[in-house]
Amino acid sequence: MRNSKANKSKKIKSTITFLVIVLAIGLLAYSSAFGFKNIAGYKVKPFSQVINKGLDLQGGISVLEEIKGEEVDNATIDRTIEMLSMRVNPNGAKETTVSREGKNRIRIEIPGEFDAKKVLQNIGKTGKLEFKGPDDKVILTGKDVKDATAYMDQMGQPIVGLDLNPEGAKKFAEATAKFLGQQIGIYMDGESLTKPHVKDIISNGKATISGSKSLEEAKRQANIIKSGALPVTLEAVEFKTVGATLGQNALPLSMKAGAIGIGLVLLFMLIYYRGPGIMASIALVFYVIIVLATFAAANVTLTLSGIAGFLLTVGMAVDANVLIFERIKEEFKLGKSVKAATEAGFNRALSSILDSNITTVIAAIVLYSLGSGAVKGFALTLMIGIVLSIFTALTVTKLLLKLGIEMGLLNSSTHFGVKRG
Incomplete structure (x- = not known):
């Protein structure tokens, strides 16, 4: 029972x-x-x-960037294409296309976007990243930066971590020794990004930038610095919208x-x-x-x-x-x-x-x-x-x-x- x-x-x-x-x-x-x-x-x-739809289904924006004022080899262009791909499609989930056109041009196609101005802002002015001392002289450029990441430190403060290449590490060590206790400004295309104080002499090529109000702001700064590490100067020469190819x-x-x-x-x-x-x-x-x-x-x-x-x-x-x-x-x-x-x-x-x-x-x-x-x-x-x-x-x-x-x-x-x- x-x-x-x-x-x-x-x-x-x-x-x-x-x-x-x-x-x-x-x-x-x-x-x-x-x-x-x-x-x-x-x-x-x-x-x-x-759900986002690809360029073949819904169209999008096509941006043509041109390498300005310098002769570059194929390896440099390939590196530029790779870095632009990471910039516009960091997680690989979007069907963006970054490809070479002719001798010195790179085309970027982004599905689902039709606002040329917005796309340009997202790609960023990837031409000129500069680190300047109090004397307004350039210390580092984008070519000296290997990587930039954002994270929270042990105190829960947002930090931007910089990783410099050997040449950049040497120049930065000299600059931090010279400007100890002063500010070194970071500029993107002449616009001030941040001005951190030099607290120590940095000789290993690994620096941290504090002062961001949030992790999102730190990520934005890191992305701009990373995008500024392009090995060439680019200028957008064409924008056009494209229809769904199918x-x-x-x-x-x-x-x-x-x-x-x-x-x-x-x-x-x-x-x-x-x-x-x-x-x-x-x-x-x-x-x-x-x-x-x-x-x-x-x-x-x-x-x-x-x-x-x-x-x-x-x-x-x-x-x-x-x-x-x-x-x-x-x-x-x-x-x-x-x-x-x-x-x-x-x-x-x-x-x-x-x-x-x-x-x-x-x-x-x-x-x-x-x-x-x-x-x-x-x-x-x-x-x-x-x-x-x-x-x-x-x-x-x-x-x-x-x-x-x-x-x-x-x-x-x-x-x-x-x-x-």
Whole structure:
């Protein structure tokens, strides 16, 4: 009698939990697709409005920079291109393009931006960084700065850390000895950035600048100093906006094709795997939501190649569920109970899932490291999708199957599409 009451209580609890999960996923799916105009005074935007779109889908700004007044070799230009890439796309998530044009020009393309003035401010006046002493003589230039970073010190104060190259370290050691107790000003294109006091003689090429009001201000100063470390002087000679190269209908048509594909996958899972297929479909909807949310949170710029990578990971997420369900079927053929077969199926499928996905992640890492542009975007979306697909299959699907068994929805091998002889 006690066992009967305990089972009934467990069944009710599992049913409530399952319904809450389904309702939550349903609300997330609705808000992801359509958003909400007003929730407690806040507006929730759909993913179509918050995920950045690439130049091929939505157009953007194209900036042409020219190297002024000096002859430079190919290695210097390559270094300049690399540093500009880091400047406009520090985390590699945006589909920006920085490439050489002709002998002494560099083109920068930034998707989703159409304000030339704003883009110029973001790129910065990357030509002339100077450190000047009280006598107004130049001590260091951008060529002497190797790196600049912002961080909080042990006292919780924002600090800008400077790392100088050997030549810059030598010049800075002489300057700090000469101007000990005085100020050395840092200027970007003649405009004062900061004027720190010299407290010690700095001979190792590593200096710190205090006085920033916040970590954000310190980061801004570090970024400006780092951008000023360009080995050449650049001048913006052209701005132009570009339209979506694949037309305005490219994105909606791609999303429609993706939705049809995902719908067919869900239909297959429902027909072939029955009860577990329902659970896998719910988990797959949740997977799509968290992948798109990750894209938005990581400020990923989505292009057609990125959409292809995302849809590929949907297929791999389904593949993980297929492996699990087929293993469960094999356990049923050995005469195991529903609960035991499900647990054993997950355990036996784990190694196969990890092996197939880890090898794909390795390939994606190589593509991301060596590729550029569309290849890099494809690799990034592929990596994010694979990691989240493993998480979804091994946690969300497993939880939903467990709840289904406890509710009595999956209490027979026939619910898994298996007929015992």
